[in-house]
Amino acid sequence: MPELSDMVARVDRTLYGDPERVGAYELQGQARLTGWAGGAEAAQGGGGGAWFKLEPTALHVRDRDGVETVVPVTDPQTEALRGMALAAAAIAGLGVALTVAGRIWRAR
Amino acid sequence: MENQMDQIATPVERMIEQFSVSRSFGEVIREGDTAVVPVAEVNGFFGYGYGSGEGPVTGEEDDVEARMASGGGGGGGGRGSSKPRGYITISPDGVHYEPLMDPLKVSLAGIAMGAWVIFWVAMVVRSFMKD
Numbered sequence: 001m002p003e004l005s006d007m008v009a010r011v012d013r014t015l016y017g018d019p020e021r022v023g024a025y026e027l028q029g030q031a032r033l034t035g036w037a038g039g040a041e042a043a044q045g046g047g048g049g050a051w052f053k054l055e056p057t058a059l060h061v062r063d064r065d066g067v068e069t070v071v072p073v074t075d076p077q078t079e080a081l082r083g084m085a086l087a088a089a090a091i092a093g094l095g096v097a098l099t100v101a102g103r104i105w106r107a108r
Numbered sequence: 109m110e111n112q113m114d115q116i117a118t119p120v121e122r123m124i125e126q127f128s129v130s131r132s133f134g135e136v137i138r139e140g141d142t143a144v145v146p147v148a149e150v151n152g153f154f155g156y157g158y159g160s161g162e163g164p165v166t167g168e169e170d171d172v173e174a175r176m177a178s179g180g181g182g183g184g185g186g187r188g189s190s191k192p193r194g195y196i197t198i199s200p201d202g203v204h205y206e207p208l209m210d211p212l213k214v215s216l217a218g219i220a221m222g223a224w225v226i227f228w229v230a231m232v233v234r235s236f237m238k239d
Binding site: 011013015016017018020022023024025027029030031033037044045046047048049050051052053054055056059061069071072073074075076077080081084087088091092094095098099100101102103105106 | 123124127128129130131132133136138141143145147148149150151152153154155156157158159160161193194196198200203204205207208209210213214217218221224225228229231232234235236237
């Protein structure tokens with residue numbers, strides 16, 4: 001029977017929606033689909049599973065003159081929390097290094 | 109092996125096809141000169157499995173085939189969730205994206221960050237202090 005890990009695949013696609021006209025603008029959404037999918041099959045059974053995340057990334061806006069503007073769809077909250085988590089990890093690393101240095105200095 | 113991959117890929121591919129951009133960009137809501145497009149992040153997972161088997165039946169049947177029994181079954185499940193990210197306003201002034209923020213979550217994270225810094229400063233100072 002094949003191993004599940006043999007059939008795991010990463011999914012990473014950029015998707016575009018159908019253009020839609022709203023007032024003087026034509027809008028087209030752009031999103032990123034990421035995730036993992038995998039499974040295993042054999043003569044008498046099988047199974048599989050997948051995890052997906054669909055994130056809006058941008059909105060393409062075309063005006064009547066045909067000029068296209070890309071409005072990025074950001075997530076400042078996640079970026080802020082991620083930044084804080086990275087800073088916390090860096091502080092912990094620096095703290096451990098300084099604590100060890102302090103103990104060595106104290107022992108001398 | 110390739111055939112097996114195809115069999116697996118079919119339900120997974122079917123699921124992937126369900127994720128279109130329209131899941132992230134909601135329907136346009138119009139109000140006068142202004143239109144609003146809600147924007148959300150979508151997460152989902154699913155799993156499925158099936159099996160079948162056959163074996164002998166303890167009985168008195170003479171027919172060999174009648175002494176064999178078979179069965180099979182399968183199932184699956186999944187879950188999806190959507191988290192609002194913000195909204196896009198379209199007006200004669202232009203197109204703007206307004207992200208949504210949860211002030212409580214960011215504030216709590218900031219307080220936790222402050223406590224974390226104080227903890228590590230105390231640890232470092234303590235490690236340098238002579239007994």
